[in-house]
Amino acid sequence: MTRIAITGGFGFLGWHTACRLRALDKVEPVRLGRDDFADPDLLVQRLADVDAVIHIAGINRADSDEAVEQGNVDLARTLADALTEIGKPIDVVFANSIQADVDNAYGRGKKVAGELLGAAVRDLGGRFADLLLPNLFGEHGRPGYNSFVATFAHEVAAGRTPSVTGDREIELLHAQDAAAALIDALGTDIRETVHGEPIGIGRVLELFQEFHALYREKGEVPDISTPMRRNLFNTYRAATFPEMWPVSPQVHADNRGDLFETVRAHGGTGMAFMSTTLPGQKRGEHYHLHKVERFFVVKGEAEIELRRLLHDEVVTFRLSGDKPSFVDMPTLWVHNIRNVGDSELVTMFWADQLLDMDNPDQYPETIAQEASA
Known part of the structure; x- marks a missing residue:
């Protein structure tokens, strides 16, 4: 090599x-x-x-x-x-x-x-x-x-x-x-x-101000349908991290239960999905070069860890389904999510691109691994 x-x-x-x-x-x-x-x-x-x-x-x-x-x-x-x-x-x-x-x-x-x-x-x-x-x-x-x-x-x-x-x-x-x-x-x-x-x-x-108005103030993902828009958006996201997180959306409750939006996108393609995770189990342990990804804890107790690639410091967020919240994964940060409660963890995930098994933009690495000197 x-x-x-x-x-x-x-x-x-x-x-x-x-x-x-x-x-x-x-x-x-x-x-x-x-x-x-x-x-x-x-x-x-x-x-x-x-x-x-x-x-x-x-x-x-x-x-x-x-x-x-x-x-x-x-x-x-x-x-x-x-x-x-x-x-x-x-x-x-x-x-x-x-x-x-x-x-x-x-x-x-x-x-x-x-x-x-x-x-x-x-x-x-x-x-x-x-x-x-x-x-x-x-x-x-x-x-x-x-x-x-x-x-x-x-x-x-x-x-x-x-x-x-x-x-x-x-x-x-x-x-x-x-x-x-x-x-x-x-x-x-x-x-x-x-x-x-x-x-x-x-x-x-103008684009940064558009991103700020939609993303920071409303929690909406802006139009990222071109490489320039996506790359500028990821640049803006890096500038907001980690101070912006977690975010708790407005919850609408009635006798049927609670209703809340997880992701609203103004442009581009994407996918949202749910997962259940047993107590003590972990998902993730990877990073992305370009993908925009959101983790939304719907039910249970979760801990999300992130480490900027080739750095040592770990940022940790504790999220609970008692107050539904989400955190977006910045590009070039290793991340995971672990069930730290006693019951099933229900999480919704969203990514700005459809899964391509030949080019998933997903690279395995553990949070615990020390950054290279």
């Missing part, structure tokens, strides 16, 4: 790439962070046994343009020096930027970084793929740092209205699609642009 290292492995795109490798290729990459680059000997040690490197580490913002430009060059040079000291062919994929062909501090730094790193890799007999990525977005981006999308998602989720200045179309690529391109480029020797989808900055804000 190919041994892969990811620089910037604990950052936004690095985390998404590591998650994708785990889900689709059963690969646990070597995730390299700031401490590894601060110690050249440690970096050599951690890279000594790998076959390929996905170089994502970079500097987007700093106190000065010079720090941004030189910082990206320094990261590439540090990696190139480590590979040279190891002295064997190691393939490298570089997560470059479409700004590498633009005359600004970030673009100049990324361009020189690609040239420097590519020359070192090829001198050693390795293959170098230089992928120019557009603006990225996705779950768990840092507001005020990774992209305006992350900032908008967190602001709207918090009930605030960010302003848009200089509205224009911008090309956006979801982090999972960027990760797929990087992984697919392993072992190739290319320089090419990875394209996203153009969308207006103001339109992104």
Whole structure:
């Protein structure tokens, strides 16, 4: 099995790439962070046994343009020096930027970084793929740092209205699609642009406000019938988690019993289903890359556990049929549901896509498993 290292492995795109490798290729990459680059000997040690490197580490913002430009060059040079000291062919994929062909501090730094790193890799007999990525977005981006999308998602989720200045179309690529391109480029020797989808900055804000009005305020699943809508919705959902949960819908009672909605969808296809679970038994223990899923406890006592993939902290919710409630499972979070009561647990589940046994978007993993270091 190919041994892969990811620089910037604990950052936004690095985390998404590591998650994708785990889900689709059963690969646990070597995730390299700031401490590894601060110690050249440690970096050599951690890279000594790998076959390929996905170089994502970079500097987007700093106190000065010079720090941004030189910082990206320094990261590439540090990696190139480590590979040279190891002295064997190691393939490298570089997560470059479409700004590498633009005359600004970030673009100049990324361009020189690609040239420097590519020359070192090829001198050693390795293959170098230089992928120019557009603006990225996705779950768990840092507001005020990774992209305006992350900032908008967190602001709207918090009930605030960010302003848009200089509205224009911008090309956006979801982090999972960027990760797929990087992984697919392993072992190739290319320089090419990875394209996203153009969308207006103001339109992104409008969609987040639509999601907020329907999802946060009414508990309704909005129109997620296109990949862009679904990916932006999952980005918004990540910004609301876990503070939003659980949610208790309005219960309408009469002499016949209680009536309450579980899921109301404004768009797309989906499926809702029920389950019964015996005391002490557990369901789930998996995660999804894209699927939107809701767990609704109708009867009995349940405990829902969630752990963000490649992290250790576990979020736990206790739900009871005495107060019917639901929790939505965020993408890239391992989750389960367990009957912690003395009677049968009745749960309703809803997913935004019909079950496809050939491509179920469901990857097994236990909550108790420790995240990779």
